[in-house]
Amino acid sequence: MIHSRKLFYALQAVLLFTVFSPRIILSQDYTANPELNQGIADLKAENYEEAVASLLKARENDPSSSIAAYYLGLAYKQQQEYKEAIIHLKDAVTLRPGVKDGFLDLAELYYYTGQSEESLKQLGFAEEKNVRPAQTAFLKGLVLMRLERNKEAMEAFNKAKSLEASLVQAANYQIGVALIKEGKGEEAGTMFREVIIADPNSDMAQIANQYIEALSRRAEEERPLRLSIGASYQYDDNVILKPSDQTASGGITGEEDSVYIATLRAEYAPRFSGPLGIKAQYSLYYNDHEKFGSYDVISQTIALVPGYTTRDSMLNMLLSYNFTWVDDDEYLRAGTVSPGYTFMPWPDQMAQAALRYQKKEYLKPPFTMNEDRDAQEYAASLGWFYFFAGAKGFVNVKYEISKEDTEGKNWAYIGNKGSLNIALPLTRNAKLTVSGEAYYQQFDETNTNFLKKRKDTTYTALAMLSYEIIRKWEIQLQHVYIRDDSTIAVYDYDKNITSIGVEVKY
DSSP states (O other): OOSOHHHHHHHHHHHHHHHSOOOOOOOOOOTTOHHHHHHHHHHHTTOHHHHHHHHHHHHHHOTTOHHHHHHHHHHHHHTTOHHHHHHHHHHHHHSSSOOTHHHHHHHHHHHHTTOHHHHHHHHHHHHHTTOSHHHHHHHHHHHHHHTTOHHHHHHHHHHHHHHOGGGHHHHHHHHHHHHHHTTOHHHHHHHHHHHHHHOTTSHHHHHHHHHHHHHHHHHHHTOSEEEEEEEEEEEETTTTOOOSSHHHHTTOOOOOEEEEEEEEEEEEOOOOSSSEEEEEEEEEEEEEESSOGGGOEEEEEEEEEEEEEOSSEEEEEEEEEEEEEETTEEEEEEEEEEEEEEEOSSTTEEEEEEEEEEEEEEOSOOSSGGGOOOEEEEEEEEEEEEEETTTTEEEEEEEEEEEEEESSGGGOEEEEEEEEEEEEEOSSSEEEEEEEEEEEEEEEEEETTTTEEEEEEEEEEEEEEEEEEETTEEEEEEEEEEEEEESSGGGOEEEEEEEEEEEEEO
């Protein structure tokens, strides 16, 4: 969501330092322990190595001094030696008289080291001792947010800003983050706008503005109804799949054609407050050939996708039905059931696993029983994504194994398919997509027409350049090369498809 993660984390570091900067709480002159005086002076001057050396001697001279323990803990803290700092700050609060400010410093160190429950325990002591109430409340909010107790965290941040005006901007910022975690984007946007108003030139305001922009995009993306309309011109140099072997092609010429294509996709996904959800989808594909009208296609698909989503994973079930016409005649009916599981094992990476069952019915009778392509297909796939450039680009690798169990002997096969897809953002509006696929099909039976076993290896390479000319209007230039290397000459072919089109999203 944030455009610059480095800026985000740098802001968090500055914020914590500002709220919890070390305080020199005592000003007495400890003439009996000159090393303590020197250590405090070095700490004030930010000479932390010298401060550690002096304060270690001060502790050696007076092991029972809670003051020496406290300042030595602060010096180690400033050097980010948190383990050592915790040891001495624990002494500072347990020796007598204890330094009550040490409870807040200990809580902060436990927060830094990921020990949230221990941090809350020390904050409880700080509240009892009334240690810097505003800062204690603010840190408590941070700890509670880490524990995903967002509502309690917001109460703590509200308390912090009510106690100290200088914390208002920082507290509002954290409340905005907590509201996002609670799924309350509109309220979060209001809080981030207050952050910007408080100090428009601050780093915090810059991050808040990025949150507002991201929330606006998310609200748009999460609209229940989304539409996409496309139109393109395509040049296909081998519409009829003329065989590469001249002896098998029978002298066929003029196999190229111009094709005009229209697409429509619609999706309705009502928003639910819980993890359950459902999407309804409809897609239409239409093409019209200039010469080969018998290859004109109309294909419609309707689908329902119920799902269950958690923070880092999603389980869904695709249920779809497709009806296809070729040359205005009914050609194919297909029903699909496909459960899938998607999860994020690491940041910027996503893995997918899916199963698929599909029932196909070809509506034109085959010229022989062995050519009957009515089938049941079974498939399993695994995929992996790596996202980069703020998730605008990605690398995707996928493998699928399938079994096509057809009525006719000549079309039953086992398939293995592997693909690589890369999306590269070139500029803010331009993106290059390249992909390659290899699909190996080993047919079960000897082909009864050609009296030999059929094996096909189909290679597909694609390159597409897309450019957003105006918001939601994208022009696309694409080239696809397909090479089918088959042991049966009539199925061996290659083709090039070049297209240019525009897609509009609503």
